[in-house]
Amino acid sequence: MKRVVLLIMLLVAWAQMTYALPAERSITVGSKNFSEGYLLAEVMAQLLESRGFSVRRRFGLGGTLICYEALLKGEIDVYPEYSGTVLQAILKMQQLPAGQELNDVLQSLHIEALPQLGFNNTYALAVKRKLAEDKNLGSVSDLKNHPELKIALTHEFLNRADGWPGLKQTYDLPFTPVGIEHGLAYQAIDRGQIDITDAYSTDGDLERYGLTTLADPQGYFPEYLAVPLIRSDSQPEAKQVLGLLEDKLDADMMRRLNGEVLVEGKSFAAVASDFLQQTELVSAEPSSAHDSQLWPRLLRNTLRHLKLTGIALLLACAIGLPAAILAYRSERVSGTVLYIAALLQTIPSIALLALMIPLVGIGQLPAIIALFLYSLLPILRNTITALKTIDPLLRRVAEGMGFTATQQIRYLFVPLALPSIIGGVRIAAVISIGTATLAAFVGAGGLGEPIVTGLSLNDSQLILQGAIPAAVLAIVTELLFEWLERWWVPEHMRSAQLSS
Amino acid sequence: MDKTTIMPESITADKAAVDGLLVEIQRVDKDFDQHHALSDVDFALKQYETTAIVGASGCGKSTLLQLVNGLLLPTRGTVKVFDEPLPYDNLPAVRRRIGYAVQQVGLYPHLTVFKNVTLLAALDGWQTADIKQRFSVLMDMLGLSGELATRFPHELSGGQHQRVGLCRAMMLNPPLLLLDEPYSAVDPITRVAIHQEFLRLKSAEPRAIMLVTHDIDEAVKLADTLVIMRDGVIQQHDSIAGVLNAPANDYVKALLQRHLS
Numbered sequence: 001m002k003r004v005v006l007l008i009m010l011l012v013a014w015a016q017m018t019y020a021l022p023a024e025r026s027i028t029v030g031s032k033n034f035s036e037g038y039l040l041a042e043v044m045a046q047l048l049e050s051r052g053f054s055v056r057r058r059f060g061l062g063g064t065l066i067c068y069e070a071l072l073k074g075e076i077d078v079y080p081e082y083s084g085t086v087l088q089a090i091l092k093m094q095q096l097p098a099g100q101e102l103n104d105v106l107q108s109l110h111i112e113a114l115p116q117l118g119f120n121n122t123y124a125l126a127v128k129r130k131l132a133e134d135k136n137l138g139s140v141s142d143l144k145n146h147p148e149l150k151i152a153l154t155h156e157f158l159n160r161a162d163g164w165p166g167l168k169q170t171y172d173l174p175f176t177p178v179g180i181e182h183g184l185a186y187q188a189i190d191r192g193q194i195d196i197t198d199a200y201s202t203d204g205d206l207e208r209y210g211l212t213t214l215a216d217p218q219g220y221f222p223e224y225l226a227v228p229l230i231r232s233d234s235q236p237e238a239k240q241v242l243g244l245l246e247d248k249l250d251a252d253m254m255r256r257l258n259g260e261v262l263v264e265g266k267s268f269a270a271v272a273s274d275f276l277q278q279t280e281l282v283s284a285e286p287s288s289a290h291d292s293q294l295w296p297r298l299l300r301n302t303l304r305h306l307k308l309t310g311i312a313l314l315l316a317c318a319i320g321l322p323a324a325i326l327a328y329r330s331e332r333v334s335g336t337v338l339y340i341a342a343l344l345q346t347i348p349s350i351a352l353l354a355l356m357i358p359l360v361g362i363g364q365l366p367a368i369i370a371l372f373l374y375s376l377l378p379i380l381r382n383t384i385t386a387l388k389t390i391d392p393l394l395r396r397v398a399e400g401m402g403f404t405a406t407q408q409i410r411y412l413f414v415p416l417a418l419p420s421i422i423g424g425v426r427i428a429a430v431i432s433i434g435t436a437t438l439a440a441f442v443g444a445g446g447l448g449e450p451i452v453t454g455l456s457l458n459d460s461q462l463i464l465q466g467a468i469p470a471a472v473l474a475i476v477t478e479l480l481f482e483w484l485e486r487w488w489v490p491e492h493m494r495s496a497q498l499s500s
Numbered sequence: 501m502d503k504t505t506i507m508p509e510s511i512t513a514d515k516a517a518v519d520g521l522l523v524e525i526q527r528v529d530k531d532f533d534q535h536h537a538l539s540d541v542d543f544a545l546k547q548y549e550t551t552a553i554v555g556a557s558g559c560g561k562s563t564l565l566q567l568v569n570g571l572l573l574p575t576r577g578t579v580k581v582f583d584e585p586l587p588y589d590n591l592p593a594v595r596r597r598i599g600y601a602v603q604q605v606g607l608y609p610h611l612t613v614f615k616n617v618t619l620l621a622a623l624d625g626w627q628t629a630d631i632k633q634r635f636s637v638l639m640d641m642l643g644l645s646g647e648l649a650t651r652f653p654h655e656l657s658g659g660q661h662q663r664v665g666l667c668r669a670m671m672l673n674p675p676l677l678l679l680d681e682p683y684s685a686v687d688p689i690t691r692v693a694i695h696q697e698f699l700r701l702k703s704a705e706p707r708a709i710m711l712v713t714h715d716i717d718e719a720v721k722l723a724d725t726l727v728i729m730r731d732g733v734i735q736q737h738d739s740i741a742g743v744l745n746a747p748a749n750d751y752v753k754a755l756l757q758r759h760l761s
Contacts, residue, residue, distance in 0.1 A: 397606035400569050400678075401668070402595030407623055415610045492654055493610050 025052065027238050030067055030076030031059040033441065034456045036121065036202060036258055040080035042272040044228060044242055050282040051241045060452040061362060062441030064089045066354070070362040070443065071111060077234045078114075078242065082121060082224035086113065102227075113227040114239060115246035119202055119254045122221040123157065124213035125167075126199040128189065132212050139215035140171050147174040149195040152188060155179045157198040162222055164198075170220045186211075202251050204258025226254075248279050261457065294465070297450075302469050305446035308364060308439055309432040312371030316428055320376050321421070324383035325409060334384050341377040349374070349435050353442050367439035367446075374435055375428035382424025386417030419489050426481040433474045437466060447473070520583045522547060522676050522708040523568055528577030530563055530732075537563045538732045541577070545676075550702060550709040552719030554755070555729035561712045564729070565678050568710065569598045581676070596620065599669035599677040603684050605661045607653035607668075614649040617668045624672065638667040641704060642697050659690035663697070670705070677709045683718065691718075698722055716755060720744075728752050 027048055031041030038059050045055045058076050061067045068090050070076045083102060087093050091105060103112050125140055127149075132138070135146060143149065157163040158179050167173065175196075180188065185197040190209050199206060201213050226249070228242045249257075253275075260271045276282040327334040347355075349370065356366035390413055398408045414421070440448030447466040454462030485494055523545040530538040538560045545551055553561040566572040567579050570591045579586045587594060607616050617638070618631045626634075639646060642663040648656065656664065662682055669677060683691050699722065702709070713719050719726055726743045728735040728751075736748035747753040 391606070393602070393604050393606045394608065396571060397600065397602060399591075400566075400571050400595060400600040400602075401620060402592045402598075403620065403623075404592045411619060411623070412608055416608070418610075490610055490652060492652060 025235070026054040026056060027078065027234065028056040028058055028076045030061055030070055030079035030443070031057075032064065032067055032079070033060040033062055033452050035204065035261055036254070037080055038268050038453065038456070039257060039261060039271060040117070040226060042268040043245070043275060044078065044080065046269070046272050046276055047244065047281055048238060048241055050276070051237070053238065053241070058362070058443040060440050060449060060456070061443050062350070062354070062452075066357055066362060066442060069357050071229060071231060072109070073361040074231060075362050075443070077238070078228050078230040080117075080226060081113075081229040082226055083113070083116070084122065084222040084224040086227075086229065088222075107232075110232045111229060112232050113229055114242050115227070117226040117228075117245050117249045118247035119249055119251040120223055120225050121200055121202045121251070121254070122216075122224045123163065124199055124201040124216070124221070125196055126189070126203075126206060126211040126213050127196050129210050129212045131195060132214075137214060139217050140167070140173075140220075141217060142214070143173055143175075143196070144171060149175070150193070151175045151177040151196040152180040152185055152194040153177045153198045154182050154185065167220055170218050202254040202258055204255060204260075204262035206255055207259030208263045244281055248281070249275075265459070298465065298469060301445065301447050301449055301466065302473065304364075304444075305433070305436055305448075305470070305473065308367050308436045308444060308446055309371060309429065312368045312432055312436075313375055313425065313429055315368070315372045316375035316379050317425060320379035321383060324380050324387065325414070327380075328384045328387040334388070338377075338381055338384065341380050344373045345377045349438050350441065353438060357442060362443040364439075364444045366442050367436065367444035371432045371436055371439070375432050378427040378431065379421075379424045382420045382427070383417060386420030387413055390416055416493075419485065419493055422481060422485050422488065426478065429477045429481065430474050433470060433477060437470055520547075521545065521580070522549075522582060523710070524580040524583075525564070525567065525574075526578050526580070528567065528574045528579065530560070530567065530572065531575045536732050538567075538574075541732075541734055543727065543734065543737065545708050545710060547675075547708055548706045549725060550711060550723045551725040551727055552711045552713055552723035553727045553729060554713060554716055554719045557714060558731075559729040560732040561727075561729050562680055563732075565680050565710055565712050568676075568678060569595050569600055596624065596672055597674045597676065599672070599674040601665045601669040601677075601679050601682050603681040605665035607656075607661065607664060609653055612650050612652055613656070613664050616653065616664060617671050621671050634671060634673070635667070638670060641701055642667060643693070659686050659694065662686055662690075662694060670701075673705070675707055677707055679709065679711045681712055681714065684714070695721055716758075728755065 029041050029045045029048070031037040041057070041059055045057055048055050058070070061070060061076075061079075064081075064085055067076070067079050067081070071079065086102060086106070087096065093105075096102065096105065106112055125143075127137055135142075137143065137146075153164055158177065164177065168175070180194075180197070185194070186205055186209050188194045189197055189211065199211070199213065205211075206213065228245070230239060230242065257271050257275055260266045260274075261268060273282070323337060324334075327337045344352075352370045352373065353366055356369055360366050360369065394412065394416070395408075398412050403412065436444075436446050437448035437451050439446050440452040447470045449466065450462045451466035451470075454460065454464075454466065521544050523543065525541055525543040528538055528541045529536065541560075541564065543564065553564060555561050563572060567574055568581060568586075570579075570586050570588060573588070581594060582597065607613075611619065614635060618626075618635055621631050621634070635649070636646060639648070644660065644663050644667070648660065648664070653661065653664075662685070666679075666682065669679070683694055686694065695718070702722075709723075711719070711723060720740055723740065725737070725739050727737045728743065728748075730751055736743055736752050738746075738748075743752065744756065747756055
């Protein structure tokens with residue numbers, strides 16, 4: 001018992017240590033989990049920092065819905081968004097009601113769009129720059145006279161209502177396109193296997209492959225103007241500061257900046273800082289730290305990761321172990337408990353995290369709840385099974401000798417089941433450490449953060465900064481539990497050997 | 501040996517409460533589904549009496565024993581222990597005054613010999629000094645070396661297992677001891693030694709004992725009275741001499757002849 005108390009105290013102390021205090025005049029900047037989102041958010045964050053704000057970065061949130069929910073709940077104050085996305089994904093409108101601006105509609109939601117940054121990241125058709133020059137291609141309408149060109153489009157674009165079907169009709173295009181995966185399309189166009197594909201107009205890959213986009217004179221593609229989306233109740237100075245970005249970033253500039261990250265492998269922080277200095281929004285004196293350094297960041301991510309998994313595991317033990325002990329005697333109750341736990345296990349982790357957002361918002365709480373739910377099954381299953389399979393002779397003797405029910409459990413059955421119980425907690429811990437890497441999608445931080453960022457950048461070095469520590473953590477956890485077992489279980493009882 | 505040195509003050513009071521019959525079973529039937537394990541059984545056990553319940557396997561002798569400590573409930577009839585009907589809503593208290601040892605022993609693999617024997621006493625609030633003293637007296641009496649105290653059950657021989665099981669059953673110095681074929685699994689040589697220890701124990705610490713066995717030799721050697729059972733029915737219940745001199749029926753006669761020839 002003393003050992004359990006000591007263990008809990010240690011865990012609580014360390015959870016306290018990793019808890020950060022909020023600062024005055026602070027603002028939280030969020031971003032979605034793709035390269036341009038990170039970059040714009042970093043630009044906004046650095047600009048705010050240069051004007052004296054203390055900025056909390058919650059980058060890499062898993063999609064529009066998560067960012068928007070986080071904004072509504074005040075867990076982030078601002079994040080970069082696109083006007084078309086606001087309209088369609090958030091407001092569920094095809095277009096603005098006549099005579100109304102975007103902010104008129106957003107008012108009732110207590111959020112507002114700040115002045116647009118100056119580029120429209122919409123769908124576009126991309127061709128090789130050289131081909132455009134040779135064939136004198138400037139806009140989509142020029143394609144009509146070149147039915148010999150080969151076109152391959154992403155599956156999404158092919159099927160979207162505002163994608164290919166409408167485009168073909170609007171410009172009376174003579175092509176029958178084939179479907180292709182986005183990354184492959186660039187390679188194919190590079191090797192000359194195809195001539196035209198769809199792209200986002202500010203895609204950094206356009207630079208890499210020497211592509212240009214064709215103009216859309218008919219205005220077929222919806223507008224995706226980049227805007228900072230901010231809570232109406234944010235400090236007015238913050239809105240003013242972010243207003244400075246108005247029209248500072250055109251599509252060429254954005255494409256170039258994306259390219260610097262994607263092609264040249266520069267960090268978001270460095271690219272954002274260079275941009276802010278060039279545009280003289282931030283004075284050119286060398287800033288204190290472009291990017292937080294590798295080791296402190298690694299330590300911070302690891303501590304956060306441990307906090308998430310530790311709390312979840314502790315909760316799972318605190319609830320799972322008593323539940324198992326109460327349930328194991330009844331075939332029906334233990335069956336039901338295990339069934340529910342198994343059902344939870346089948347929900348994909350990303351879906352479980354997403355389901356949690358409307359209920360508890362983003363951040364560490366949904367991650368901890370999800371990890372807790374995943375940890376329950378191994379703990380429940382191992383404990384119930386071990387208690388159920390205790391030799392009936394030992395039960396009969398314990399009862400016959402006059403141990404009370406509580407004494408039987410406390411002094412005989414739980415110690416007998418201990419190797420299995422520790423095994424269950426061990427499995428839960430390792431599962432949690434793995435699953436917690438997904439928690440970065442809901443802004444919980446941890447070792448998933450570099451992984452998520454790295455994935456969106458296709459930067460394997462960054463991915464490894466999360467993956468290697470996570471793997472090390474899993475191994476250390478295994479060793480820790482081995483040591484725990486040594487400490488707690490007599491030698492001949494280890495690895496779940498029960499004498500019959 | 502002086503009895504007061506081996507019994508802590510706290511439990512010597514037990515004796516006063518049990519002057520009458522220790523066990524009284526009246527018109528008891530026990531059915532398992534369709535099978536009648538016991539039919540219309542009457543049985544009584546006096547203070548300091550050792551009775552052996554003898555019969556072939558399946559005759560109901562083990563069932564009879566488990567009625568006494570409440571591991572089984574009678575289908576009909578009453579079971580009285582220490583002059584009171586068995587309190588089925590509070591069995592642990594009464595069970596601590598009834599020692600219980602079985603053939604397969606059932607020592608707890610995660611506990612040392614010392615812990616196996618003394619855990620219940622510690623939970624009952626005995627002083628450490630009392631616990632240690634009682635433990636060493638019992639170990640001595642059963643010819644077990646003190647070195648075994650720190651061993652785990654898997655490190656013991658079969659005979660040591662049985663003896664430790666017996667120590668455990670007698671740790672709380674119960675006025676009543678139930679032994680369910682405790683010596684059936686040990687080799688014949690060890691069994692002779694254990695029988696000697698049993699008799700020594702009986703004179704050192706007199707108590708009422710119910711001994712279930714299929715071995716009539718053992719029964720005659722260790723017990724004061726015999727209960728012969730067959731198919732859930734008591735054939736004869738008498739002193740050893742009574743049974744030997746006047747077998748109640750052919751079954752008893754055959755049983756005696758087969759084993760005592």
